Amino acid sequence: MTTLLSIRDLAVRYRGDGLAALKGISLDVEAGERLAIIGESGSGKSTLALVIAGLLAWGAKIDGCIDWFLPTDADARGSKDRQASAINSSTPRLGRDIGFIFQDPSSSLDPVMPVGRQIAEVARAHLGIGWQDAFAIAKSLLERVRLPDPDAILRAYPHQLSGGQRQRVAIAAAIAAGPKLLIADEATSALDTIVQAEIVALIRRLVAEDGMTLLFISHDIALAATLADRIAVLRHGELIDLGETNQILDAPRHVYTRALLDAHLGLDAAPLLDRRGAQS
Amino acid sequence: MTVLAVSDLTKRYRRGGKPFAAVEAVSFEIGQAQTLALAGPSGSGKSTIARLVLRLLEPDAGRIEFEGADFLALSGAALRARRAKLQMVFQDPLAAFNPRATVARVLDDPLRIHGIASHTERPHRIAALLERVGLDAGLAQRAIHEISGGQRQRVAIARAIATRPSLIVLDEAVSALDVSVRGRILELLLDLQSQERIAYLFISHDLGVIRAVAHRVVILDAGRIVESGDARAVIADPQSAIGKALVAATPRLNRNRP
Numbered sequence A: 001m002t003t004l005l006s007i008r009d010l011a012v013r014y015r016g017d018g019l020a021a022l023k024g025i026s027l028d029v030e031a032g033e034r035l036a037i038i039g040e041s042g043s044g045k046s047t048l049a050l051v052i053a054g055l056l057a058w059g060a061k062i063d064g065c066i067d068w069f070l071p072t073d074a075d076a077r078g079s080k081d082r083q084a085s086a087i088n089s090s091t092p093r094l095g096r097d098i099g100f101i102f103q104d105p106s107s108s109l110d111p112v113m114p115v116g117r118q119i120a121e122v123a124r125a126h127l128g129i130g131w132q133d134a135f136a137i138a139k140s141l142l143e144r145v146r147l148p149d150p151d152a153i154l155r156a157y158p159h160q161l162s163g164g165q166r167q168r169v170a171i172a173a174a175i176a177a178g179p180k181l182l183i184a185d186e187a188t189s190a191l192d193t194i195v196q197a198e199i200v201a202l203i204r205r206l207v208a209e210d211g212m213t214l215l216f217i218s219h220d221i222a223l224a225a226t227l228a229d230r231i232a233v234l235r236h237g238e239l240i241d242l243g244e245t246n247q248i249l250d251a252p253r254h255v256y257t258r259a260l261l262d263a264h265l266g267l268d269a270a271p272l273l274d275r276r277g278a279q280s
Numbered sequence B: 001m002t003v004l005a006v007s008d009l010t011k012r013y014r015r016g017g018k019p020f021a022a023v024e025a026v027s028f029e030i031g032q033a034q035t036l037a038l039a040g041p042s043g044s045g046k047s048t049i050a051r052l053v054l055r056l057l058e059p060d061a062g063r064i065e066f067e068g069a070d071f072l073a074l075s076g077a078a079l080r081a082r083r084a085k086l087q088m089v090f091q092d093p094l095a096a097f098n099p100r101a102t103v104a105r106v107l108d109d110p111l112r113i114h115g116i117a118s119h120t121e122r123p124h125r126i127a128a129l130l131e132r133v134g135l136d137a138g139l140a141q142r143a144i145h146e147i148s149g150g151q152r153q154r155v156a157i158a159r160a161i162a163t164r165p166s167l168i169v170l171d172e173a174v175s176a177l178d179v180s181v182r183g184r185i186l187e188l189l190l191d192l193q194s195q196e197r198i199a200y201l202f203i204s205h206d207l208g209v210i211r212a213v214a215h216r217v218v219i220l221d222a223g224r225i226v227e228s229g230d231a232r233a234v235i236a237d238p239q240s241a242i243g244k245a246l247v248a249a250t251p252r253l254n255r256n257r258p
Helices: A045-053 A115-127 A131-144 A152-157 A161-173 A193-210 A219-224 A246-251 A253-262 B046-053 B078-083 B103-113 B122-134 B136-141 B148-160 B179-197 B209-215 B229-237 B239-249
Strands: A003-013 A020-030 A036-037 A062-066 A099-102 A181-185 A212-220 A230-235 A236-242 B001-014 B016-032 B034-037 B062-066 B086-090 B167-171 B199-203 B215-223 B224-230
Touching: A020 A045, A020 A212, A020 B215, A020 B229, A036 A045, A036 A219, A045 A062, A045 A099, A045 A236, A045 B078, A099 A131, A099 A152, A099 A161, A115 A131, A115 A161, A131 A152, A131 A161, A131 B046, A161 A193, A181 A193, A193 B086, A193 B239, A219 A230, A230 A246, A230 A253, A236 A246, A236 A253, A246 B239, A253 B179, A253 B215, B001 B046, B016 B034, B016 B046, B016 B136, B016 B199, B016 B224, B034 B046, B034 B209, B046 B179, B046 B199, B086 B148, B103 B122, B103 B136, B103 B148, B103 B209, B122 B136, B122 B148, B148 B167, B148 B179, B179 B199, B209 B229, B215 B229, B215 B239
Parallel strands: A036 A212, A036 A230, A099 A181, A181 A212, B034 B199, B034 B215, B086 B167, B167 B199
Antiparallel strands: A003 A020, A003 A062, A230 A236, B001 B016, B001 B062, B215 B224
8 A cells, every 4th residue: 555644743732722732643644545533522633634634723833744645647656755844735735635524514615605616616726627617527526425406506505405415515525626635524523313324425435436545533433433444543632542443443452442432332232221220 | 200291292483485393293201210312313303392391482282291280381480480390401511601600600590590599508509519410519610611511511410400300301411522421421310310310301313322321212203203112122123214214324333344
């Protein structure tokens, strides 16, 4: 497998509280893999997603480096020379090389622009094509994310769609320029269980069809396990566990990973009501 | 003993000029120290039922009997007095509190408003309530925005039990919590239930959580009850299409591996 990006000794500190949001993170993301980043509140999982996407707010202090190995347009085999410290953004471009799906699709969609135009804009900006071609791409993307009646949705505004439909539109926009890396940051957390499962299935299919690499950021280890090849566990800004999904589930190395697994309330676990003994 | 009996509860809205039923002919009962869960997808009517039961919304039809009395017939002082016995905990406690209030202030309100404790007694009651929900009494002087999400939800539970309710409506009360915190909050709710005989109307989209704590479950779809029964039995073998879909969509640790 080839490496898509290589993170070394990454540390992030937000101005203000001065606390380290991330410290000593070293991690290779392989091209084409589905890597889940798991953690609870304050673990740094969203900070990691944002720093990879180059979206971290001004004022955050970043140490360490993220090296990208993107196939260039001329040489699709990938560059051999390591472009150090890619945080200064010489290489990956958000939208073109990285697609980002947020938890709340309403915040990433313009409420007063028809959704077709929002998807077409991404294709037009990054692919150097005209509006007509961009709209054709937008329509085929709406079909690919399985929205009914793409012609009508092209002209619809975000508020006319359900939460699940909006997230499908946000996904269509995220992949409109054919990114190598798709980052989903709690992309299904605001959705109900049934819609969540549909969106996870959709992400799985799109990633497979387009050969994308996936970073799936989630607080839910069971959900992540349904999708990921590997799972990384973050806690208090540190990477404390990393392994193949089956290894993490069956033989977690870290006691915290085990605690997360034990805290999962599955449909096959003994109900708390029983563990407590007598309840009439 | 039945604490809450809801029959043929109906609430209709207009959407896009057309009437639609957010809740249609819903009936259920909850007994003392029992937990009834409401499950269903977004828009199935779970939260509308919660608001109707709390009388934050008035139904278009139906009956709500609470502690044997016609709850919908109450108004004014009688309604306020009865409301002390019917409490609520929501998903986001930060939205439920004045963020600048102290923990003590948040707990002082119900004790004062419902005349449960005198001015001099109240600090002791507040300390006892905090202890009851597993918090240090020293937390009383902290502001709501200064404490963690898990602590805040414990304060919300302390406020709910301050008036010794017979029923608490829990609307996605553990959905926003980290899993490690969630388990302890659920344990606390079960402790309070067995010790104080409180009934819960437990609303959640998460069947795993429901199965862990609920005695019975009602599954809703588009405002109607499509299935109900013993929580474990329904989740093990759902009969309705939406029940089957909910079970199938719930992530499992031991299956569906890539």
